[in-house]
Amino acid sequence: MFVKHNKFLSTVPKVFFIILGAALYSIGLEIFLIPNNVIDGGIVGISIIISHLVNIPLGILTFILNVPFFILGYKHIGKTFTILTLFSVVCYSIGISILKPVPGITQDILLASVFGGIIVGLGIGIIIRAGGSTDGTEIVAIILDKRLSFSLGQIVLFFNFFILSTAGFIFGFDKAMYSLIAYFIAIKVIDVVVEGIDExxxxxxxxxxxxxxxxxxxxxxxxxxxxxxxxxxxxxxxxxxxxxxxxxxxxxxxxxxxxxxxxxxxxxxxxxxxxxxxxxxxxxx
CATH class of the missing domain: 3.30.70.120 (Alpha-Beta Plaits)
Incomplete structure (x- = not known):
């Protein structure tokens, strides 16, 4: 009984930080990036492109496209990581849906890319520190990392390069380049959050x-x-x-x-x- 109680107490902070991270991630996407047709990488980026083309709600689409990766992750990586990732995706999918009617703060695409990248990076970094993830492509990358000579970072970068290149044909290559700016800012912020300023x-x-x-x-x-x-x-x-x-x-x-x-x-x-x-x-x- 004591062990179960301890496990519950150790889980509560993780749940809180995943909710906080998912909220920030949702704000970065829906308030800054998406209104300016600047996209994120991974499954969210794919979802933004599909949602733009077929008019399916982004929150629902993001969750549906991630489901196969949860199944894959549960089998090959482990229960805890997959459950925390599933929870984070559910949280930010709900957050995206709630914020959809809210207008973007700025129409300046550079400001949107910079501040959107910062907020998205903060959100993802907090989720990673809590033991979860935000995207199914990261699960695939972890699995492929064990089988290929490429590093985890290289695999994720390849996925995202393909997604952002595709976005260039949909939204225009100027938007794709702004997406790259937001993406690299987010990566740097994630590093700071995960490793700490005092690394x-x-x-x-x-x-x-x-x-x-x-x-x-x-x-x-x-x-x-x-x-x-x-x-x-x-x-x-x-x-x-x-x-x-x-x-x-x-x-x-x-x-x-x-x-x-x-x-x-x-x-x-x-x-x-x-x-x-x-x-x-x-x-x-």
């Missing part, structure tokens, strides 16, 4: 002046770091390695510090996900 970067520094660099990082960035012993594969010589985790906003300053002390230092940078207080500022270990 962590793991930095490996190999330098003979490792002590000076370590002291400067701790003093000027207030960051803890780890000192490692390494061995070169070619010369079999021992090398000193610094490993530090910083936010992406601190990368420029870190590079400047390293360059001041040792411009020949080898530096590698990669995105990392961190947990716990060990990597907070001033946590020296």
């Amino acid at each position: 962590s970067k793991g930095i490996i520094i190999i330098s003979e002046k490792h002590e000076d660099i370590s002291n400067a990082i701790m003093a000027r960035l207030g960051r803890g770091l780890t000192l490692l012993d390494g061995k070169g594969g070619y010369k079999q010589e021992f090398v000193n390695i610094i490993y530090v985790v910083v936010s992406r906003l601190e990368i420029s300053k870190l590079k400047s510090i390293i360059n001041e002390i040792d411009s020949d230092a080898l530096v590698t940078i990669g995105s990392v996900e961190t947990h716990g207080k060990k990597y907070k500022k001033n946590a020296i270990h």
Whole structure:
């Protein structure tokens, strides 16, 4: 009973954030993009094109076209992800239907593309952080990713390039280009929402002046770091390695510090996900 209660409590925030994300997604589409014939990618983009041609309500069409992908996702990906995705699609399909009579805020297509892209990106990012998705094509991409040499991002990009190219023949290629603007803005906003503005970067520094660099990082960035012993594969010589985790906003300053002390230092940078207080500022270990 306690386990079920815990599971329910952990689900409530997900449901809330999916509803919030779906509401923002609906607003971005119906208040900004669709009134200006700027479309989104994926199943929603296909639905917008079909709805324009055959006059079927967009909310109903979006849900119907996603159903086969839910079945596919349930079989190949898992129950939780599919259910949360289904719930998000139901929510924004309802949101689109409710907002359909509401006139667009602006007829300036550039403003609509920019702000529509931002709001759509916020909505999708919140839904993804809650564990769901907004589109059946992403389910297909996840399945194909396991079978093809292409990455998940490349597969989604291919789908959306095809959809936006098709939109060019329907709405005009100027609208398709504005759709691309909205699409890439949305992608960037999704990245910020999902990964956070304070996205962590793991930095490996190999330098003979490792002590000076370590002291400067701790003093000027207030960051803890780890000192490692390494061995070169070619010369079999021992090398000193610094490993530090910083936010992406601190990368420029870190590079400047390293360059001041040792411009020949080898530096590698990669995105990392961190947990716990060990990597907070001033946590020296």
